[in-house]
Amino acid sequence: MLNKQHIINRFLSYVKIDTESDPKSNTTPSTKKQWDLANKLVEELKAIGMSNVSIDENAYIMATLPSNVEHEVPTIGFISHIDTSPDFTGANVNPQIVENYSGEDIILNTEKNIILSPSYFEDLLLYKGETLITTDGTTLLGADDKAGVCEIVSAMEYLIQHPEIKHGTIKVAFTPDEEIGRGAHKFDVDKFGADWAYTMDGSQVGELEYENFNAAEAEVTFKGRIVHPGYAKGKMINSMYYASEYINTLPKLEVPEHTEGYQGFFHLHDIHGNVEKTVLEYIIRDHDKDKFKARKALMQKVANDMNTKYNQDIISIEVKDQYYNMKEKVTPVMHVVDIAEEAMKQLGITPLIKPIRGGTDGSQLSYMGLPCPNIFAGGHNFHGRYEYVPVESMLKATKVICKIVELTQERYN
Template sequence: MSNVTERFLKYISFDTQSLPEQDCFPSTEKQKALGEELVREMKELGIADARMDDNGYVMGTIPATVKRKGPVLGLIAHMDTSPDISGEDIRPRIVKDYDGGDIVLNGERGIVLRREEFESLGQYVGQDLIVTDGTTLLGSDDKAGVAEIMQLAEILMAHPELPHGPLKIAFTPDEEVGRGADFFDVKAFGADVAFTVDGGVLGELSFETFNAADAKVQISGVNIHPGSAKHKMKNSILIGMEFHSMLPPQEAPAFTEGYEGFYHLEGFEGSVERTRLHYIVRDHDRGLFEKRKHTLQAIADYLNEKYGAGTVNLVLRDSYYNMREKIEPHFELIEAAKAAMVELGITPIVEPTRGGTDGSRLSYMGLPCPNICAGGHNMHGRYEYISVQSMEKIVELLLRLVTGQG
């Protein structure tokens, strides 16, 4: 039998980076390579209906060993990794029995995972940490979740004496670019409720996410030789700077936490004639979320009145909504997860996710789907790491959730 660490190290060897603003789905064909491997492994375990559809969704059923009343449970993780930093040629290293100090990821380049900067390291003294060489992300978001679900599947298929109902498992593409649920077939999946295994630190449990929107601002200017530009030139770069300056400076990710929402400028590029700004807009409160979108539109309207109609074109697109209202009628999911954690000596950390998961959208597609820990830290960057012991404990947690044992 494999162990969860071996699985994780195998899965991160697949480059599954997704890319935004692609016309195809999934956004990168290479994600399907991992999907094909997962289907192969699932069939090898005896999961007869393991399959991947044309869109790259992997699904399968672990058959029931006992008859149980109640909803059919599903577990979901995503296969893709963030476009923020390379996921190609990942060079992982296991730091055995971490001593609590700084970890040199790459001595040649001076890349160091410093205890002073990443205080979360303090809780892992004596554990085994998987890190990168500082040139790529690690991929715990969410290949840790994939590995944990697959390890659970191996345990359940090898031990039919363990009592459980039917368990549906799925692995999705393109979650990192906000499209992970675009073509998810809830009916074909066959679960009534589910968990995404896509959270962070051991014990994390979330049933609240942001409401999220994508905002694209295109500004059209007028270029002319600067020597004769008076009253004629309209510099779109400067108008873009003006647009951004009208947003409250303290409502950016670097100054917010907890339930506080934000405007996040992700991209700014342009020339005198054409400038583009890209924002993501987030808030847990639906009313404040709508107010944020109204603020962006009001700024665009003001600048169009100031510089001429058509100068600023704002396109707003909602991405997902806070899952809370869809989870509350099924709060037994949260209570069951908390109880399983307590039974295993894990402290439940129930807090809002400052982000979203596939479950954010799936919950509005008829599949209530809160999010549970996968174990990683510092995702989407070169300082990402995960504890081996956390992954092992999360497998125990999933086993306890499914069978009541573990």
Template sequence: MQHLIDRFIRYVKIDTQSDPESDTTPSTKKQWDLAHKLVLDLMEIGMQEVTIDDHAYIMATLPANTDEDIPVIGFISHFDTTPDYSGTNINPRIIEDYDGRDIVLDRKSDMILSPDYFDDLLMYKGQTLITTDGTTLLGADDKAGITEIIEAMSYLIQHPEIKHGKIRVAFTPDEEIGRGAHKFDVEKFGAEWAYTMDGSQVGELEYENFNAAGLKVTFTGKSVHPGYAKDKMVNAVLMANKFLSLLPQNEVPEKTEGREGFFHIYKVDAQVESACMEGIIRDHDKDGFEARKGLIHQIAGDFNRKYGSEVVKVEIKDQYFNMREKVEPVMHIVDIAEQAMRELDIEPIIKPIRGGTDGSQLSYMGLPCPNIFAGGHNFHGPYEYVPVESMQKAVEVIVKICELTAKRK
């Protein structure tokens, strides 16, 4: 496993934070630093048809080692890290034979990774954990997935006795800002189906995700001297507050789980004359998703009838949709992944993703793409960690999927 650890640490030390304010692809120049290294690494292990395009999308091929007619499958991960937390100067810590106690990440800021709060840690007693130093995120999302794919391809190359069909791999930029699949060339990739290695704990296997939309609501007020404001002032601050109060109070991220949808307002800028509210809408059910968007428009319409036309303006932009609709007709691709896990004594955890992956967009682009665990926990912040044994199991799952696909023909 040391080779896997070394590869992962090399990758996470390269800053690849993406930028939602940028209109380029990739959104940051520093993503190229890892992209170019990945190209060299793919070539070094013996992959063929290694390409990188003008937008840093990387593709490579492991040719079939049998003459049997086997479907072409693929494995995909992203190399950017979230803009939510610093990815600069990452210094991973290796905790061997974890004893189940608190891990002090950074004494200066009293940053502690504790099983009292993160009880998932207790699943990994006796294992080797890779954590942050408490000042940055780790980047297991999704450099763990990249590491696992490359290690799996290397293993297959070194073990030609494992028969498999043609396998395609791809690494993408800007997934964390919702653009990972925007310029993905499905036709060039040429796979019948693929798997994103972008889940969390061991056993996760997901083919459902949220329907998602971005939300922006603007309020236009009217500022008048407060001493003479009766029946004249229209306070945009209060309008925004009232609008928020009319949304279902229990349908927010911190009060929902499983397939429960939510409204999430993450930014409000407000003055008397104008206010702007930004957020997201999420729901696994398509009808529920449309109903949520409808409620926003209904509340805005009520405000405009009360305060005057165009006082409230709503912008809702669909971001991605539940891939279940595209995967269910080809459920054998999920069955293969589930069988692979069971043959490796991994209990599959089949559940909906409370988020989105490149796979959701790719599924609607013609490439059905369930999501498989990569092993990490507590993504997007300083408490992020990954058990090395989980990464190794992910490598084994990839290899087993390739083997089982060849056997099913």
């Protein structure tokens, strides 16, 4: 039986290490502090008895659990990322443990009156009576994706300690910089050597995902002209006004706060500028490939139309694709999803098969030749002060990993 306190202690040891990634850095990993957790994991994997433990110059960690059966079984893998989001600070994380959650408000920070309330975050009510790990209201928690890291390490440790559970060769990997879209960029699929894998990077218990957004980022730049405001008539060009017009020309309801399910969006996540120059930074998302292309084309068209309207080249736009919908690569090998679904059912977990409104390392890895659906890791409210994870959810995810390797072995016996 999995030891609850052991998993709590392991998870806490991870989240207390600051691993925030930096989108403005050109190095891999993007921050030196990611090495702190990476090096710790290397030693921990060796300590629990994993084989072929390695870490490369970019902090990609890989390890192997050899097969304990005679017959041939496909090699499967489990992957999580070590970095946390730059959306909110991950420094000096001070986790709080709420045992036997009552279903009432949780005071995260008395001094600052920060409250985690089920009246706003209704998912909390799913976990009445369970043990929750929360923040203290001043940082994120890092369950995205240190819960996944914890679950993979714990599952491997359990399998090593229980050789009666039969399995084929299992590979594990931990990546840097997933939160800034680079987690798979330098992943060596050939070295990893798995036939397929699963990212442990979802949220609610039961989540099983093999569809994700097609994703792009766009930088829209507006050129202006500064002159003394007292003598500006007919001379000044205020780039910020043009940027405002551009923002308001895009569909106002096709934004994250008004969309769900398969609905795509334009998301303005950063704006900086002055009279002379303003830059808008967008992300573009859609599950449907044709609609994704249309969104990118619309952003270009709005820029072109405004340049024509004002009869000058005031707007330039640069669009870069980030990742694509893994459904195209996973559908031909749906047995990898079927095995995970069956594992959950056998453990009494109701599978929640739905599209990811985001992306994981698995979306890129699937296009690199490694089909890679996503499985729940248990956390909620990622990337902010209200993040929490039920310990029981981490235990269930750990059990799912163990059951997947067992079912894979049985399928090919």
